[in-house]
Amino acid sequence: MYDLHLSAEQHEIRDTVREFVTNEIKPVAIKPARMESLDRRPPADILLKAAQMGLRTLALSEPLGGAGADGITACIVAEELAAGDPDVAAVLVETSALSHVLFDQLMSPAQRERFLPAFIKDDAAQLALAAHEPDSDTELGVNYHRAVPVAPATNCAATRTPTGDWIINGTKSFVPNAPLATLFAVQVRTDPKAPAGQGISTLLVARDTAGMTVRELDQNAGWYHGLRGDVTFKDTRVPADQLLGDEGSSPLAAGLEALGRGLPLVQAMNIGIGRAAYEAAVDYARIRVQGARRIIEHQAIGTLLAEIAIRIELARTMVWKAAWAADHPAAVAERSVTDLPLQTIARVYTAEAMHQAALDAAEVFGAMGVMRDMPMHKYVQDALIFLHSGMSPGDGKLRIAEAIAEFRRD
Amino acid sequence: MYDLHLSAEQHEIRDTVREFVTNEIKPVAIKPARMESLDRRPPADILLKAAQMGLRTLALSEPLGGAGADGITACIVAEELAAGDPDVAAVLVETSALSHVLFDQLMSPAQRERFLPAFIKDDAAQLALAAHEPDSDTELGVNYHRAVPVAPATNCAATRTPTGDWIINGTKSFVPNAPLATLFAVQVRTDPKAPAGQGISTLLVARDTAGMTVRELDQNAGWYHGLRGDVTFKDTRVPADQLLGDEGSSPLAAGLEALGRGLPLVQAMNIGIGRAAYEAAVDYARIRVQGARRIIEHQAIGTLLAEIAIRIELARTMVWKAAWAADHPAAVAERSVTDLPLQTIARVYTAEAMHQAALDAAEVFGAMGVMRDMPMHKYVQDALIFLHSGMSPGDGKLRIAEAIAEFRRD
């Protein structure tokens, strides 16, 4: 039965995180170097405090020590954190999502026993999924509606030793959380003969494994939020029983998003940026006087603010719908929600709409909208990063178009 | 608790109405004169069949003889009907909404006893709210964020006779359903001294009342869906006990939409138009070959279709949210939904997005998109009518802007 009431827990966590953001994150976020994007590294103490509040393990089930948050709750938290600081948000959101996927969904009991206690105990421990490789491209564009695989090639390879252990060689690039992660899920090719996108396995690799090096990337040269690193494996030996799932059919082959819990968390963060810009613009429009009236009383500014509000409301509504649908996959078959890819719809709309929202909000500020020591320019830049990293709106539309045509690339 | 599952009843009624549209309405809707908009009058037999299916009394509560549909169900039905024929939809949606408002919410038991049986018995009986007057204008634009009333002036006046009866004089214009209605709720000024928007009462007036004339408007000269008429009262005598609610404080003063059950039904109809255009474009793109490929396999067409699909998904999601919120007014106070006017947000987005959807769908058809004997041109025209009748997107944005500024015009 249709019901849009948030639960008491959802209200509570929203209030709690918002307060945390106001008291702990905002004072850091408005530091000049951070606003000017010279140092966007998430401060360790903030990450620790957030972990102590349970935000690092938000999606991990309660029996395993997490908060067992559902998809909408995770989106609420992601939005609130990003409204304060998207780089802090990106680290926590990634670990939280992976904690559920790895510990609740994919690990064997023995693997869980080996890795969970250390992860729970150490509030600074983050998780990483090493999937992306240098120069990889889905090639969705050129292969739109063509029956060829569009999975990027996996060159990072693992071979078995006679004892069954694995030897990994290769490089993963732009791995989120790599500089902070204590445990990596690494996508490796274990069947050298399989076509692209197949014959892939996932290995669990602890940070201190010999032959593995992590190079933190310069955040400001990159085009992402949070911290990322390149991870290189040189004859890295991983015990046989650290294979996650079955050999040659990685449960993470299609990326984190394609799992049952593939949640629009990045989009929720993106909304956080739009909302921060919007709230700043409304506050300013309520005090700035021009033509002897507060500018919010001018039709032109009022219309601009209304357009931003409409976009945010639409984006959040769609993101929450996609989040709920991810938690309730059966809803598609019983036709309560569309069979088009909702997360992609949410992604395309949110990226474009929040970018416009940030630009429009900056317009309200006049010249102050382009100054590096004011937050507006950073909201615009953050929105651009969301718009132009990961799957582009253009590729998103092609993916939706393939679904409309009921084209399946198997 | 957040839940987007439709109920079994909602699924069933959607399927039933869709089948009715396919079998009964579509064969009428594709008649050349109708596609060419020469004769858009809703056929009486279709209205009768729809009434027999319960669509005329959809929102009326079950104890009173209706289906007791909630807001989302009403939106589902409105969309399905309009995807078949928006003029048929407009008549039924208006009567259904009014049946709930008048009989369930506003009438006294005695009034209900007098008017309900005839309404239930006669499948051809429709209801009308006579509110709009010639040349009336809310003047929201010029009075944006100014503390003056923006309710349109009510010149149609009622005075009391010594026996307490009412004598109405004046004219109402563009009254939806007037040519078909057997019962009218008429907005009249009963306090000549009150400022604009105040001192308004509602009188129930049966169609055969002496001194009342209904002139059906030429549907094709107007800019609306359904049938409308001008209603003129010349010394029309109405019994004292046909006053609805209290004297001088009409429960319908702010229009049907402002009631607790002010539902985004017009927007749901608007989505029906966009969906009809979209489905036609997808069907065509799957068979039309160009460059030796079906055009749905071209990036350009695929992208266009995806953009339409995104808009429809967003619009429907927002309309249903607004419908749910109208049924659950407490959700605002407990912050499960925004305190901005959701119905207005849904209206602005839907009107603009469905207009673009219809234009884009027409592009897929090439020259056939502008031919009067093909449905596409009519979808475009229908979408234009939704975009430019009733509250304009521009006024909608100003209303949202006033809400953002927490401006209250009391």
Place this chain on the structure above:
Amino acid sequence: MDFSLNDEQREWQQKARKFAEEDIRPVSLARDRILDPRETWDWDLFKKGSQLGFRTLAVPKAYGGPGADFVTQALVMAELARGDSAISKAFSQNWKWSHLIASACSPEQKQRFLSAFLADDTFVMGKGITEPNAGSDNRLPPEDEVRAGVRLKAERRGDEWILNGEKCFIANGNIGKLFFLDARSNPNASLKEGVTMFLIPRDTPGFRSGKVFNKSGWRFYQNAEMIFDNARVPHANVVEQTGGQSRLDKSERTGGDLFGDLELAANALGVCMCACESALKLTRSRTQGGKPLLEQQAVQLKLGRMNMLTEALRSYVLRVAWEHDQKLPSTNAGFVMNFSTDVIQEVTQINMDLHGAAGFTMDALANKLVRDGIIWTHLAGDAVQRMKVVRRMAKATG
């Protein structure tokens, strides 16, 4: 750099403006309201315009016409379209074909057809390309399917060609006296190689016109089916043997091929001018709370956008017209055509928006302008019409 008009240009502009104001505008809305698409044409109006020179404007002086340059043509089209877009097109439609006769036909063909065209105020022309199953494929032939496009069959039999098949959406198809027609003379060759262009007079045996298309806008201007049932065309009516069009040299194609792009853009400019005037008049005169709508910020922003886009379009149209006169090969003709689609649709839409704020009626002119503007989508601004230009640009700069 000189944006001013010379005397001749100004004279034609004034003449067209006068004709639009005095003759076109008074009948425009009435013509738009006629329901039967066969009945919208007005021969009296057309003949009067023809006598003023608008039908034959592009015929070179050497052949007895006014030989107006492209700048003049653009000005005249815009002024006429300011009165009625479809009526403007009814005149300008003839220009590229008279130009084509003058530049591509043999002396004998010129003599036969151009003299007749000049002499007869009811002589209108057209060109048939589109077919029921070959529209965009003619505009942007697929690289991997050479046989896509034109299917109307032409077979040589001695001194005659036998044509079988049909064309659709052909401008003036039901009233024209002469048509250029692309037909497939070699079914196994590409569009470029396998198509021959014919001159088809109305009285060609075996040719008849079919239905007249019932368009949403552009009512005055008629598009019809052309049906060929063993139609017999003398070999003397072949334009430049096979592969006719592609043999024109580049500078001629600026005029012959690309005129259509300029034509749509200049016509759109006129429609936009009309919409801007209509909106300004409305917002000056209609009041809210006793004040003209024009005083409201939201209204000002809409008016500004309309006028800004219209003046940008005017600048681009005149530049392209000048480029045509200089026979400069360029992709600007295609781009200005694409641009005119965006501009005409947004400008007429804003005008409707301003007019619609009043409630449940719509200004008939505002409604007509929007309907006229929608036709640009498939003629000038759909994905095919845009990609075509980009590919040309990439080739030119590659």
Place this chain on the structure above:
Amino acid sequence: MDFSLNDEQREWQQKARKFAEEDIRPVSLARDRILDPRETWDWDLFKKGSQLGFRTLAVPKAYGGPGADFVTQALVMAELARGDSAISKAFSQNWKWSHLIASACSPEQKQRFLSAFLADDTFVMGKGITEPNAGSDNRLPPEDEVRAGVRLKAERRGDEWILNGEKCFIANGNIGKLFFLDARSNPNASLKEGVTMFLIPRDTPGFRSGKVFNKSGWRFYQNAEMIFDNARVPHANVVEQTGGQSRLDKSERTGGDLFGDLELAANALGVCMCACESALKLTRSRTQGGKPLLEQQAVQLKLGRMNMLTEALRSYVLRVAWEHDQKLPSTNAGFVMNFSTDVIQEVTQINMDLHGAAGFTMDALANKLVRDGIIWTHLAGDAVQRMKVVRRMAKATG
């Protein structure tokens, strides 16, 4: 109608293109990356450009300058901006003020300032209008509040004026040698009546520059605070007594006031040219599945839109430049400025979009162009800048 350039125009264009390619582009990205906003200026580059004539381009021939017309100025601005938008502005910023000296100042002032300006390659100028609490009110003075706008106080004391207050966002505020400055000489009169314009040399006692604003884009070009603390300005530095600017006649204001509109539009054109080149180069060279991106429909549509808008803007810019040269009063300067905002932002955004499809890095140039383009919003295209033009239009046609 003539869209061609004369020899002088073409020469300046070529010279600017060469300087942009050989001198500006090689340093542009490095200058953009400098973090301290006080350190972005490059005197060597600027002096070289000055020696080539770009600093003094607009000084009339009668006063010893090149006296380039507006078309030339537009061409040069676009070419320089194609190399770097902010560097182009660093040169063109001087043009309107040298023009203002030449047209509005007294012979004595001309002698004092124009000669010095011509002689010194490091002599840059600026004008101070905006204040912390008076930005848009200066551009669009409210009708119901005459005292809105400029608050910097100017009081006459004998042969001197005493200035107190501050200006912000003033171009070249920290490096300029001479500034035009609006100050309130009558606190109770409207902007038009109560404001006096002064010439303020850098060494004016009581004047100092404050912080340099740290802009997101346009890094090379510096905007600073100007602080006046009992600053003493001789009466001889008053421009045309009180009400200076409004006393210029209309044709002069086409150049004096409206140059800024053309300046932003022409500069935007250059940025768009750069973005189009960058996008075409990328989509030709980067491949997907072995094929250039350029072969994909979605990419073609994006490239087409960029080039279409850029060429529309070019057409409009050159028309407005010509109108300025003809001293035609028109609202086109304002409209083309508004239009340039829409175009530069969409074009640079599409270019970023094409560059960003690759993942988690961004092309530094694509990023810079977007940041440079965003500054147009408040300078050229916010609601105030748009309504201003519409009101002017309504007045002109009313």
